[in-house]
Amino acid sequence: MPLVSMRQLLDEAAKGGYGVGAFNVNNMEQIQAIMEAARETESPVIIQASRGARSYSQDRFLYHLMLAATELYPEIPTVLHLDHGNSPETCLSAIKLGFTSVMMDGSLLADGKTPSSYEYNVDVTRQVVAAAHAKGVTVEAEIGCLGGIEDGHGAGGSGMEHLTDPAQAEQFTNDTNCDALAIAIGTSHGAYKFNKKPDGSVLKMDVLIDIHNRLPKTHLVMHGSSSVPKDLQDIINQYGGSLKPTWGVPVEEIQLGIRNGVRKINVDTDNRLAMTGAIRKVLMETPEKFDPRDYMKPARDAMKKVVAQRMVQFGQAGNAKKITPIPLEEMAALYR
Numbered sequence: 001m002p003l004v005s006m007r008q009l010l011d012e013a014a015k016g017g018y019g020v021g022a023f024n025v026n027n028m029e030q031i032q033a034i035m036e037a038a039r040e041t042e043s044p045v046i047i048q049a050s051r052g053a054r055s056y057s058q059d060r061f062l063y064h065l066m067l068a069a070t071e072l073y074p075e076i077p078t079v080l081h082l083d084h085g086n087s088p089e090t091c092l093s094a095i096k097l098g099f100t101s102v103m104m105d106g107s108l109l110a111d112g113k114t115p116s117s118y119e120y121n122v123d124v125t126r127q128v129v130a131a132a133h134a135k136g137v138t139v140e141a142e143i144g145c146l147g148g149i150e151d152g153h154g155a156g157g158s159g160m161e162h163l164t165d166p167a168q169a170e171q172f173t174n175d176t177n178c179d180a181l182a183i184a185i186g187t188s189h190g191a192y193k194f195n196k197k198p199d200g201s202v203l204k205m206d207v208l209i210d211i212h213n214r215l216p217k218t219h220l221v222m223h224g225s226s227s228v229p230k231d232l233q234d235i236i237n238q239y240g241g242s243l244k245p246t247w248g249v250p251v252e253e254i255q256l257g258i259r260n261g262v263r264k265i266n267v268d269t270d271n272r273l274a275m276t277g278a279i280r281k282v283l284m285e286t287p288e289k290f291d292p293r294d295y296m297k298p299a300r301d302a303m304k305k306v307v308a309q310r311m312v313q314f315g316q317a318g319n320a321k322k323i324t325p326i327p328l329e330e331m332a333a334l335y336r
């Protein structure tokens, strides 16, 4: 089947009361890992690429790898989503290439780190919604800013500085007509989110629940949702790495989010950790090896295992076959 609209997948997830993981990719092995996990668990999938991923893969390599994924896994409804589009131009170039969903992250200015004004955010989001919906493409927007700056998407700090204001989230959704709304509840990108297992003082699930009560029909998105499992940290450190002790977002908190309107959960770091740990292990244990397949295959397997586990935990497993894709032209007509 062709790449599908993210709005359709999230509408289905809302009906079924489950969440859909959105996994970041940069290369073939990561796409293969996700598609294999999706096949094994019979899950619909969202594959997302950041600006950095688009540049690393020269854009067209990535797009054609995604077309290969749809050919080889025709039973899996698959979305290609732009993660953290920093400007309308970036979003439009993704739509032109064939992405079926884009994120216009107008919570930050185009530099990806300076918090913007409400008016700026509404303006750029509206521009993207108009262009995207005309083509049946989905738009995710963000209100409030994530912390951290490890990967160039975040306002810095601990994540507590720019939490989403629930009343503003309500206003913003009405002002922009976005399909999905990313909110800031204390998470940040990368491995270093919390210095102990997070409680309600730093991971603001109460804010999320307030937003959901005000916007019960809006698909909420949790960014910075890697759980940073200790076993994956340990493998890296055991084989010569040096990660400082750190905590991510516990899966049970994500599941609480899913019961309260979260339909898309962004995960990148856990997969990065899994792949790096597997590669380190091979290189340390068998230093005579130099064929990239000797370490890329275990890396791909390690990522597949994490993704499959999340697909089950988020509840998307078993739902692929329930989805009959709506062509983008039909989505465009529905938006009209």
Ligand code: G3H
Binding pocket: 024, 050, 051, 052, 053, 083, 084, 151, 152, 153, 189, 190, 268, 269
């Ligand atoms: O948004 C964050 C993702 O982890 C992507 O990160 O910009 O380093 O590709 P990246």
Ligand code: 13P
Binding pocket: 024, 083, 084, 188, 189, 190, 191, 222, 223, 224, 225, 226, 227, 266, 267, 268, 269, 270
């Ligand atoms: P993690 O760094 O927690 O995996 O978050 C990824 C993300 O939010 C991508 O947009």
Ligand code: ZN
Binding pocket: 084, 153, 189, 223, 224, 266
């Ligand atoms: Zn993000």
